[in-house]
Amino acid sequence: MNALFTPITLRSLEIPNRVWMAPMCMYSAAPDGADIGAPTDFHLTHLAARAAGGAGLVMVEATGVRPDGRISPWDLGLWNDRQQQAFGRITEAIRSHGSVPAIQLAHAGRKASVEAPWRGSRPVPEADGGWPTVGPSTEPFADHPVPHELTTDEIQQLVRDFAASAQRALAAGFQVVEIHGAHGYLINSFLSPVANHRTDAYGGSFENRLRFPLEIVDAVRAVWPADLPVFFRTSATDWLSENPADPRQGWTGEDTVQLAKELQTRGVDLLDVSSGGLVHDARIQAGPGYQVPFAAQARNGSGIPTSAVGLILEPAQAEEIIATGQADAVMLGRQLLREPYWAHRAATELGEEPRWPEQYDYAVSRHSKKI
Numbered sequence: 001m002n003a004l005f006t007p008i009t010l011r012s013l014e015i016p017n018r019v020w021m022a023p024m025c026m027y028s029a030a031p032d033g034a035d036i037g038a039p040t041d042f043h044l045t046h047l048a049a050r051a052a053g054g055a056g057l058v059m060v061e062a063t064g065v066r067p068d069g070r071i072s073p074w075d076l077g078l079w080n081d082r083q084q085q086a087f088g089r090i091t092e093a094i095r096s097h098g099s100v101p102a103i104q105l106a107h108a109g110r111k112a113s114v115e116a117p118w119r120g121s122r123p124v125p126e127a128d129g130g131w132p133t134v135g136p137s138t139e140p141f142a143d144h145p146v147p148h149e150l151t152t153d154e155i156q157q158l159v160r161d162f163a164a165s166a167q168r169a170l171a172a173g174f175q176v177v178e179i180h181g182a183h184g185y186l187i188n189s190f191l192s193p194v195a196n197h198r199t200d201a202y203g204g205s206f207e208n209r210l211r212f213p214l215e216i217v218d219a220v221r222a223v224w225p226a227d228l229p230v231f232f233r234t235s236a237t238d239w240l241s242e243n244p245a246d247p248r249q250g251w252t253g254e255d256t257v258q259l260a261k262e263l264q265t266r267g268v269d270l271l272d273v274s275s276g277g278l279v280h281d282a283r284i285q286a287g288p289g290y291q292v293p294f295a296a297q298a299r300n301g302s303g304i305p306t307s308a309v310g311l312i313l314e315p316a317q318a319e320e321i322i323a324t325g326q327a328d329a330v331m332l333g334r335q336l337l338r339e340p341y342w343a344h345r346a347a348t349e350l351g352e353e354p355r356w357p358e359q360y361d362y363a364v365s366r367h368s369k370k371i
Helices: 041-052 081-096 152-171 186-191 206-223 253-265 292-302 315-323 334-338 342-349 358-370
Strands: 008-010 013-015 019-021 057-064 100-106 176-181 230-235 270-274 306-309 329-332
Touching: 019 342, 041 057, 041 081, 057 081, 057 176, 081 100, 081 152, 100 152, 152 176, 152 206, 176 186, 176 206, 186 206, 186 230, 206 230, 206 253, 230 253, 253 270, 253 292, 270 292, 292 306, 315 329, 315 342, 329 334
Parallel strands: 019 057, 019 329, 057 100, 100 176, 176 230, 230 270, 270 306, 306 329
Antiparallel strands: 008 013
16 A cells, blocks of 8 residues: 555554645635634635545634634634534544544734735724724734734633633534644744743743643643644744845744654644745745655654645655655645545556445446446
């Protein structure tokens, strides 16, 4: 069996293969009214299709743990009963196709309250349904409004918000919860000295900058079943130290290794490794598999299982990443938008039997062999 289609077990959960759907914001939730933040029929179709397409794990996009934690007014949220019930349909559909339902819990911090990308990603004024943003400091993102610097009490409330949302995720049927600590959103902005200028227990030293993320991990792990895994998504680098001409000293791959070690001791089971997003003007050296070395560095330096993401396009490329120990799984994003049945194509090209839904199997697999 190819490495890409070997099951992986995290705690008691077996995931049938290493082809996973990355969390990708769709900006398609109800923006207001009783169903604000709830997933719609679009999300049900979108996510179930990737499960039917053979992805071993299907990760729901960044989901706000509170209304002002969403990236945009059209983002998903999980802070009330109506949202929780709507997610139940989705987890049932994903599991019916033999895939694992996962959800990424998030707070957008100083990058919140913006338009959808196809509307320009500009800040949404409060008069038009936006809201004030928050951060570790008053350092804004790009030309966005200056965020409110969180107080200690507000930080502690956010920790409770993440835990409460995780409890709702479990009740909705999710088997994996991922804490979003990447891409310049709230948790990531606490980690990086470029955005975190605090002088109290949540800023300054490396240990202090880890305090808020680790408190969230502890709170989520405390309410999440011991036999189910917790993931953490990180930006392995701000892409500042890679540019000698940039005087800013940001987060680095070596910092990520140290973070990974701390996360392991707190019960995190896999590090979902991405990069960038903290500053708008970083020079990112993108190309096929460009973030895979960061996943390999974290895995080799700490021993924590990792997933790799970023322009992973072809089955042979994905197979090599897993077979050579660079990561334990691949997260596919835009490629799965273009090709929902990528996992079935990968299985065929690598000599495996595709895991078609039984409703398709006779026509697509068995019947085709008779022709």
